[in-house]
Amino acid sequence: MEPVITRFPPSPTGFLHIGGARTALFNWLFARHLGGKFILRIEDTDIERSTEASVKAILDAMEWLGLTWDEGPYYQTKRLDIYAEYAKKLTDTGHAYWCECTPEELETRRKAAMAQGRKPKYEGTCRNLGLGPGTNRVLRFRTPESGETILRDLIKGPIFFDNSELDDLVLVRSDGIPTYNFAVVIDDLTMDVTHIIRGDDHVNNTPRQMQIYLALGAKMPEFGHVPMIHGEDRSPLSKRHGATSVMEYKELGFLPEALVNYLVRLGWSHGDQEIFSRAELIEEFTLEHVGKSPSVFNMEKLLWLNAHYIKEKQPEELIAPLKPFLTARGYLEKDDSYIAGAIRTLQPRSRTLVEMADAMRFYMIDEVDYDEAAVQKFLTHEMRDVFERVLPELQNLDDFNEANLEAVFKKVTGELNMKLGKIAQPIRVALTGVTVSPGLFEIIDVLGKETVLKRMRRAMGRMG
């Protein structure tokens, strides 16, 4: 059996967005599942809008998601001679012809056609003029005027197109640069791509591309068109729906495995399973279970998955991804074991690394900032006695583990005939400045004796 080769061909005109990332992921998984190859190709034939920065941004995002490629990145602008060769082949065989219609004329005719309710397509003005190459001339494909092109889509099933609906698309621009529809075909052809998995929005391009394969006598690849991702209002996902760039999600504190897991389930399923490790995805991913209908991006579920992965990781694994967020907040330098301890207490209560970093504040600064309402409510005069009792007990405790701490508090509350609930909040406020935090004993354990005593004494200063 021939080896499977898939590819992801972003155009470097912006960042890698969510939809593109899912397409890349599907291609990557498809290839990995079948033990094939995954190629990365930069489609930079839009000279005007392509930028180096975009290429970098896209590559960074691919790496962050762990979508490793086996070949490339190839750049179309470095393959111009190849396209020229095939363009010549098509002209020589009469499958392509030169056209001198100007963009302005075309635009006028398009508008007129729309106004009259006709499908705006190139009328073939230059089709039989026998023009040769020249300035301001484009090379067009001579599309068959009759017949039918059948796309047997791996995801959507058979789709029929009347060739009369297709028009003579431009293959080579007047500046000699090939257009997308031409370059993709030649690239996929010469790179031996066997399976083209791409967005739904390419369905209508497919019959045109198939005609080029046919004209070239080339082997036709398989096509699979994945439905689009929409926003809450069912319109295509865009900025106004929130973050659309993959790297924005990194900045929002998402873990790549959460995004990958979320994205793969947008359109694909494996029974009732929601959580997939990368190995499981590679094992289970097939196109058969990719749905046909568009899906809506739902931040809540992504958040849930992210929370899941945050909980599941070892605290140590979270240190590196969390560090940038800590630094950004100007926190003190702490060593990794301390940070890991703090992370452990926040894992069950953080949905993102941003939330975690924010909640970590009291661990990371010297003097906690008190929430005044909390101080008023809990650092009351009557707590002074309680603190006086607790302080020496803690002072004498050598091993600050949770069990010991619990014993100490049991003892004190017993002697004072108070419930733990009564004194927990005041101590929490003393240690964190706020009323919401991880468990008291966990905090004490992480903070350590010196800090705990210091903060409790300082808090006593705020008691009436």
Next chain:
RNA sequence: GUCCCCAUCGUCUAGUCCGGUCCAGGACACCGGCCUUUCACGCCGGCGACGCCGGUUCAAAUCCGGCUGGGGACGCCA
């Protein structure tokens, strides 16, 4: 406008190919409860959908047709 695609809970989806096991299952969100030193986590329970109309059939979420709704494409963008 023309062509193409799609249609199960608010959202992601299972089930649809091979009609009965589905008075439709899971997950997120939401609501309630339990746990509890706060907040979470966790656990238990609840709410909630086959777009509409017709046909085929003993039987339709599943097959067929129409309608409606949504989306995509119509570039010397990709």
